[in-house]
Amino acid sequence: MDPSRFTQVSPQQWRVEPHGPMRVPAVIFADEALLRERTIKEVLHELGHAYGLVHCHDQLCVMRASTYVEEVDLKDAGFCGACAAGIGAA
Numbered sequence: 367m368d369p370s371r372f373t374q375v376s377p378q379q380w381r382v383e384p385h386g387p388m389r390v391p392a393v394i395f396a397d398e399a400l401l402r403e404r405t406i407k408e409v410l411h412e413l414g415h416a417y418g419l420v421h422c423h424d425q426l427c428v429m430r431a432s433t434y435v436e437e438v439d440l441k442d443a444g445f446c447g448a449c450a451a452g453i454g455a456a
């Protein structure tokens with residue numbers, strides 16, 4: 367996806383997560399198109415589980431586990447070949 371769709375936040379706006387040293391932006395800006403894309407990805411991901419898929423290690427596969435919303439943005443809104451085959455879609 368197009369990285370220019372993300373708005374940079376200054377380090378002053380960052381906060382420390384209570385469960386680890388990883389620093390994430392306190393505010394993650396998203397336009398309507400990006401919110402829609404994230405929703406589609408998460409719906410596809412949960413549907414994949416409903417059809418019996420487990421988490422995938424393919425960087426771009428929608429079945430890759432996402433802890434942070436940034437990780438949702440990094441993957442595609444689609445299944446890799448192995449996951450597609452797992453739900454009979456390949």
Ligand SMILES: [Zn+2]
Pocket residue numbers: 411415421431
């Ligand atoms: Zn999952």
Ligand SMILES: [Zn+2]
Pocket residue numbers: 422423424427428429430445446447448449450
């Ligand atoms: Zn996969």
